[in-house]
Every structure is written in structure tokens, then in C-alpha cells.
């Protein structure tokens with residue numbers, strides 16, 4: 001397999017107990033040992049030999065979801081596997097593979113994934129485990145495209161679940177709480193090219209009034225806002241689709257390339273202004289061949305029902321003076337309903353309201369409860385990889401398959417080998 005390999009966040013990190021952390025630098029892992037198995041046998045032995053194990057992807061989550069007080073496993077030493085089955089339109093991929101590696105390879109084979117998040121440097125398994133998503137009215141999370149997952153469970157043995165298996169719906173977006181995914185098989189679509197256009201100058205009344213038309217105008221649309229007066233729309237059109245025109249909203253095309261976060265350099269962004277490029281290079285905002293900075297920011301995101309988008313937007317805008325001092329910018333995206341049990345998009349078309357915060361953990365910690373209170377009428381679901389303060393009972397109440405996931409966890413990991421403080425706090 002000939003894949004472009006990008007440097008990972010973890011490779012810049014000192015891998016000694018107590019010194020390992022996430023990309024953002026707000027989480028120092030409590031691992032007592034770090035393991036980098038190079039075969040299924042070694043991986044199985046690590047799992048079977050420890051009573052507490054957690055796998056980390058590329059360390060891009062902001063929550064403590066990947067932390068452990070036991071053995072931490074990274075998969076970047078495992079054999080690289082990318083097996084495209086053109087007839088079945090699927091790819092079986094090693095779990096630690098990043099989208100920077102996978103995207104160009106699939107494109108060369110004439111295939112694509114339906115969607116990607118804004119950062120391609122994350123691992124496929126890490127992204128799926130937290131419900132990572134991009135945007136688009138017709139696009140669910142990446143995990144929704146997984147048709148088979150291979151897990152090493154607590155006895156160190158491999159199991160395989162596919163869409164016909166009981167419990168499959170809980171096995172992909174599972175926060176690493178069921179076992180270690182070693183391979184995932186994902187649906188493919190034919191390769192496609194995308195053009196990216198940035199429109200700016202959109203006013204708040206027009207954003208709210210024309211919200212449906214704006215977010216539905218192309219395959220993938222992101223609105224960037226500081227909740228003040230003017231807003232920017234990033235439109236990602238598949239080249240075969242009609243060319244969107246947002247001029248009736250009062251927005252106008254940007255006269256040059258932009259970065260989604262104010263003050264950041266545009267060199268780290270993918271080409272805009274209608275330059276066509278492969279899906280893997282246009283759906284993410286950030287370039288695959290550049291490392292995404294050195295942390296210096298924190299993220300939160302909440303998913304609310306799309307049919308209450310306008311009310312939820314007004315509720316957050318009402319808090320702009322409260323969140324403003326710690327906010328670098330917000331992104332609004334849409335997500336299609338899906339079956340994945342713990343996906344924040346489970347069972348409802350959603351508006352995802354994303355917050356890029358300043359690297360001020362205390363300040364952010366102070367505003368998050370106010371934000372969650374404002375969003376409470378909309379049964380918000382937080383991104384598992386972001387910062388949030390919601391109580392376990394609030395989470396349980398908003399996920400209809402919560403108890404099913406608990407039962408699956410009890411069945412696959414009866415001794416709680418894969419629990420960590422995060423899963424204990426939220427799932428008991």
C-alpha cells in the first residue's frame with residue numbers, strides 16, 4: 001500500500017507515564033504504561049495482561065475520553081491495512097489509519113468516503129468512536145458508514161460485528177469502552193471532486209430567516225459566526241451539483257482565501273474560490289499536509305434537533321456577552337439522522353453548534369454550564385470528544401438506546417477492563 005503518512009500529534013509527545021497528553025494540551029493522561037503493539041498477537045497479550053486498558057487514536061479529543069489510569073495502547077505500530085473491495089464498494093482499514101493516509105489512497109482507486117470532518121489528521125477509529133462528523137443535510141456521522149467492526153475484547157481475543165449483528169449499532173461509536181477496534185470496514189462511493197466557496201457579510205436576521213436555504217444550498221455547508229453582526233458561509237459543492245448563489249441573503253463572495261478561525265493563517269486551509277479538488281482535500285477545512293498548529297484552543301459542540309435550529313441559535317446568541325471573552329469562533333453544521341446508538345445525531349436531523357474556545361480551561365469551564373442551560377430546552381447532545389459538563393442523567397435521557405449500550409458494554413466487557421474515569425462518570 002502506498003499511502004502518504006502525516007506526522008501525528010502523539011509523535012510530538014513524550015511517552016512516559018504521567019507525561020502523555022492530548023493535542024490541545026489540556027489533558028495529561030494518567031497511564032501507568034504505554035504500549036505500541038505491532039501485531040494482533042502482541043495487542044491481544046497487552047489487553048489480556050492488564051485489568052485496565054484504553055486505546056488512544058491520535059489524541060485530538062479535548063475531553064478525557066481517551067485517558068486511562070491503566071495501560072494506554074496506541075495502534076500506529078500495527079500493520080497498515082487498506083483493502084478496497086471494488087465490487088462490494090467497501091474498504092477494510094486498520095483502525096489507526098488517519099484520513100490523511102486513507103483519503104488520497106481511496107481517491108486513486110476511484111473511490112471516496114461520503115463525508116469527512118474538518119481535521120483529516122484524526123484516526124478512522126478515533127473519529128468513529130466519538131461520532132466525528134462533517135456537514136450536510138444528507139450526511140450522517142462517519143461512523144454511520146461503517147459496515148463491520150473488528151474488536152479485541154477484554155480476554156484479548158478478536159470478535160467481528162457487522163450490520164446484521166445484535167449490538168452493532170452500539171459498537172462503532174463506543175468511546176473505546178467495548179474493546180479495541182483493530183479494523184473497520186466502511187462504505188465507499190465513487191470518487192468525486194469538490195469546489196469550495198466562501199461567502200461573507202451575512203447578517204444575523206438573514207442567517208436566521210434563510211437558515212434552511214443556506215444550509216441546504218450545497219453538499220456540505222458550514223456557517224462561521226462570532227454571534228455578532230456578520231457571518232461567513234463555507235459552501236462545498238460537488239462539481240456535478242448546481243452552483244449555489246447566496247446573493248439573495250445579502251452575503252457576497254470573499255475576495256480571497258479565508259481561515260475559519262479569525263487570526264489564523266490561511267496557508268493551513270484547503271483551496272477556496274472555486275478551485276476544484278478531490279473530496280479528501282476539500283471537505284476538511286484544514287490541509288492534510290500541514291500539522292494543525294500546536295493546540296492553543298479548546299472545543300465544545302452541541303447537537304440540537306434541526307427543526308428547532310432557529311430557536312437554539314437565538315438562545316446561544318443571547319449569551320454572546322457571556323461566552324464572548326473565551327470564544328474564538330463558532331461553526332454551525334447540519335447532520336442527517338442515523339441509527340448509531342451513541343451518535344449525537346442518533347434518530348434526528350441535527351444542527352451541530354460548535355465552539356472553538358481560547359486555551360483558557362478555567363474560563364471555558366465557567367461558561368459551559370451557562371451555555372448548556374440555554375440549550376437545555378432543545379435536548380442537546382454534546383460531542384464526546386469536546387468539553388461539556390452535562391450530567392449523566394441528562395445524557396441518558398436524550399439517547400433512546402442508552403440502556404442498550406449499557407447492556408452491550410456489560411456483555412462485552414463485564415469486568416470493566418476498558419472503563420476510564422470518563423466512562424465511569426457518564427455511564428456508571
Ligand SMILES: Cc1cc2nc3c(=O)[nH]c(=O)nc-3n(C[C@H](O)[C@H](O)[C@H](O)COP(=O)(O)OP(=O)(O)OC[C@H]3O[C@@H](n4cnc5c(N)ncnc54)[C@H](O)[C@@H]3O)c2cc1C
Nearest residue numbers: 057058059060061117118123125126129132133176181385
Ligand atoms: C482541530 C480539530 C478539528 C476537529 N474537527 C472536527 C470536526 O470537524 N468534526 C468532528 O466531529 N470532530 C472534530 N474534531 C474532534 C475529533 O474528530 C475527535 O475528537 C476524534 O475523536 C479525534 O480522533 P483521534 O484519532 O485523535 O481519537 P482520540 O482523541 O485519540 O480518541 C477518541 C476516542 O476514540 C477511542 N478510540 C481511538 N481509537 C480506537 C480504537 N482503535 N478502538 C476503539 N476506540 C478507539 C479512544 O479510546 C477515545 O475514547 C476536531 C478536533 C480538532 C483538534
